[in-house]
Amino acid sequence: MEQRPHSMIEGIIITCLAIESQQAFVYIRGEYYNAAKVVQKAVDECYAAGILGNNVLGSGKRVDIVVHRGAGAYICGEETALLTSLEGYRGYPKLKPPFPAISGLYGKPTIINNVETVTNVPYIINKGIDWFKSFVHEKSTGLRLLCVSGHVKKPGVYEVPMTYTLREIIYDICGGIRNDHDLKFIIPGGSSVPWLLPDKLDAVCSMEGLQAAGSFLGSAGMMVMDHTVCPVWALTNLSAFYRHESCGQCTPCREGSAWLHKILFRIENGQGEEGDLQMLRSIAGTGPGTGMICGRSICALGDAAAWPVSSALNLYWKEFEEHIKNKGCGYKNKRYWMNRSGQFVNDSFAHKPTWGHAAH
Numbered sequence: 001m002e003q004r005p006h007s008m009i010e011g012i013i014i015t016c017l018a019i020e021s022q023q024a025f026v027y028i029r030g031e032y033y034n035a036a037k038v039v040q041k042a043v044d045e046c047y048a049a050g051i052l053g054n055n056v057l058g059s060g061k062r063v064d065i066v067v068h069r070g071a072g073a074y075i076c077g078e079e080t081a082l083l084t085s086l087e088g089y090r091g092y093p094k095l096k097p098p099f100p101a102i103s104g105l106y107g108k109p110t111i112i113n114n115v116e117t118v119t120n121v122p123y124i125i126n127k128g129i130d131w132f133k134s135f136v137h138e139k140s141t142g143l144r145l146l147c148v149s150g151h152v153k154k155p156g157v158y159e160v161p162m163t164y165t166l167r168e169i170i171y172d173i174c175g176g177i178r179n180d181h182d183l184k185f186i187i188p189g190g191s192s193v194p195w196l197l198p199d200k201l202d203a204v205c206s207m208e209g210l211q212a213a214g215s216f217l218g219s220a221g222m223m224v225m226d227h228t229v230c231p232v233w234a235l236t237n238l239s240a241f242y243r244h245e246s247c248g249q250c251t252p253c254r255e256g257s258a259w260l261h262k263i264l265f266r267i268e269n270g271q272g273e274e275g276d277l278q279m280l281r282s283i284a285g286t287g288p289g290t291g292m293i294c295g296r297s298i299c300a301l302g303d304a305a306a307w308p309v310s311s312a313l314n315l316y317w318k319e320f321e322e323h324i325k326n327k328g329c330g331y332k333n334k335r336y337w338m339n340r341s342g343q344f345v346n347d348s349f350a351h352k353p354t355w356g357h358a359a360h
């Protein structure tokens, strides 16, 4: 959106002509001010050049694009919440069916695609579907925008074929881990997906590859954590996000996300109690589809709040237990952390930590 907005606009126009729609909206989250400004400028240029409007390039066809800025709610990335927000209401997700393709914006049939999808359209038309399908791993075809953040030397957005392994992405493309630290864990597809340990570095970063490794490609927002990161702290941080972003319509998501955060915050800050981990397990479950939240809410945000909790408990149960036993987080002030072999070590190696190995 910021660097090649005309590709996106071309994709929107082709898509509109294909489905015989005359009206498109670009919904941009409120915080992305720069993207909204760049896209609006490009749309204005297209109107001035006769590429948009009531006679697209002299074809006699009409396509209009409205650029709309949201007010900053994460949940408005969910398609029905996005439509409700676009109509001027509070961004609440709706139960489906009816699906937006049947009854969407203002009750009209509406197709919703993300920017990455429509931006691929002109390239596929120009280069051919065989070119696009030449990037293939099992059933995953084409290129994917990976947004890599966290403790890599070169974080950023990278367009890659879905044939690269996590190792190639982290070490070859992103330059490896900052300060040549050890890799601790990877959240490969956005904050809701199960975490992966370094033993999964050879997993292919495709839909099937990451599923086989025990996680998901999801939104392809990859977070990489080095060995200085406390998993309890990281999870507490994530759970605060989901608690804040829950729209509050469904009790399991509204209450469950708040309970998860309250318990984790307590554990991280030295007030964890016996039974807390079992309580977390009963709320979040032991994996997708289990527990008090998953599958019991209108949209997927409830599940998204629970999945990382069950994943982190599966991987780092021992570290959670140590936080409760030792009344707090040993990673704070870098008193000690876990090395490649799962040993807790001190920054200066001057003294050994009092507690033992992590679960893995």
Ligand code: SF4
Pocket: 075, 092, 093, 245, 246, 247, 248, 249, 250, 251, 253, 254, 297, 298, 299, 300, 301, 302
């Ligand atoms: S699952 Fe959460 S975010 Fe989604 S509709 Fe229910 S309360 Fe709102």
